[in-house]
Amino acid sequence: MQQLSRRALFGAVPGVLAASAAQAQAQWPDRPVRIVVPYTPGAFNDSLGRLIGDRMPALLGQPGVVENRSGAGGSVGCSAVAQAPPDGYTILVCNTANMAFNPFIYPNLGYDPVRDFAPLGICARLANVLVVNPDVLPVANVAELLAYLRARPGQVNYASSGAGSSPHLAMELLKARTGVNVTHVPYRGSAPATADLLGGSIGLMFDNVPNALPHIQAGKVRALAVTGSERDATMPDVPTFQQAGVDRYEMYVWFGFAAPVRTPEPIRARLTAMLRRSIADQEVAERIRRLGADPWFQDPAQMAAVLRSDLDTWGPVIRAAGIQQG
Known part of the structure; x- marks a missing residue:
């Protein structure tokens, strides 16, 4: 058998790796997806993670398994996901607090909400x-x-x-x-x-x-x-702050999902499609409402824009208040 030259052998490696990566993406997911909730069980973040995880077998063919990793206002779990392999098998339940508040509150945060994560979609918000x-x-x-x-x-x-x-x-x-x-x-x-x-x-x-x-x-x-831009349906007699005469006052807490930043785009697209279909499901939407939030799907580009706006809003407020932890 003819022996391959060293140049031919090593020249083939990038092509082999690319083919392997493409094959892995095509087969994804072939095992459960880990959903990291950076808070203790019971809060809305946890409920949303479990609600989406329950939809994954029907929409992706594999279950979503929730893992609670609390600590430092959500920073422990967020850091773990930022450092996880970008293979689509680890995603984060994120929210306004751990993405838009924590960067200004914790001097040694361990992650950058813009640099380290690929947004997958916002699913809900509450006032x-x-x-x-x-x-x-x-x-x-x-x-x-x-x-x-x-x-x-x-x-x-x-x-x-x-x-x-x-x-x-x-x-x-x-x-x-x-x-x-x-x-x-x-x-x-x-x-x-x-x-x-x-x-x-x-x-x-x-x-x-x-x-x-x-x-x-x-x-x-x-x-x-x-605090929202509209009155809450559960108490329609209560005004918004803007209706009560406080200009430029609006605040929502949003809840969504993100993946490690280098997660391949085809996998991210499938995760986003899964989230979109889940929130469009009437049963899922009603369960979100029963938990006290509003179904509110925002795609990755919209989620990135919401995050940028929140960082611009909350940075000056947090600095002026002198809020620091850790």
Whole structure:
């Protein structure tokens, strides 16, 4: 048998590798896809990851397996995905907090939301709502609240579910837009903050609409405004901040998926198509609504534009507030 020359042998290697890569992409997926949720089980991020994972067998032929990797405000899980092999078998459930807040909050983040990830699509979003305990703060609307706070600069405390959380940033945005001075009291989650709000030791807080809604409906707290561009369907009598007279105030928390940046485009396209079909499914959309969010599909280009806009919005707000962790 004729022996191949060294030049011929090594010259063939790139072509062999390219053919192998193309074959691997054509066969993808031939095993389960890992869905990394960078938070503990139970939150909306986790529910969305499991909801999409349940759709994967029908749409991709392989299951999606959720892996919770919490820590540092989601940064631990995000860093793990950024460093994962870009083969389509590891994707991230990402949101406004870990993509648009964390880069300004954590000095040693471990990932760059633009450089290290390929967007696959946004699937849902939700708004926050500002609520007060009327026994502590006798105000009926945003204008009365702002007047009350301006008469007592720095004397009123507000709760949040944690430093750097979306409820915390919602108040910092309100401060930036109106100039009011209120004092932040961070809690370790929404539940203990809400307990103190209901108990009267704190006067006001922002929270995700699904968390606050039962207490609003029970009459235990008063909703003053929602942070979105439209009124929330679950409480149509509550205005948006812009309707309440606060200019340039809009905030949503979005939830989507991303892959390591070098994941091949054909694989990314199939993942995006899977997400699009999942969100278009009426049963999936209804389950998202029952979880308190709105189905909101944005393709990769739209997701990238949303992220750029959020980075431009939240960088100045976070720097002005001096929020830092770690």
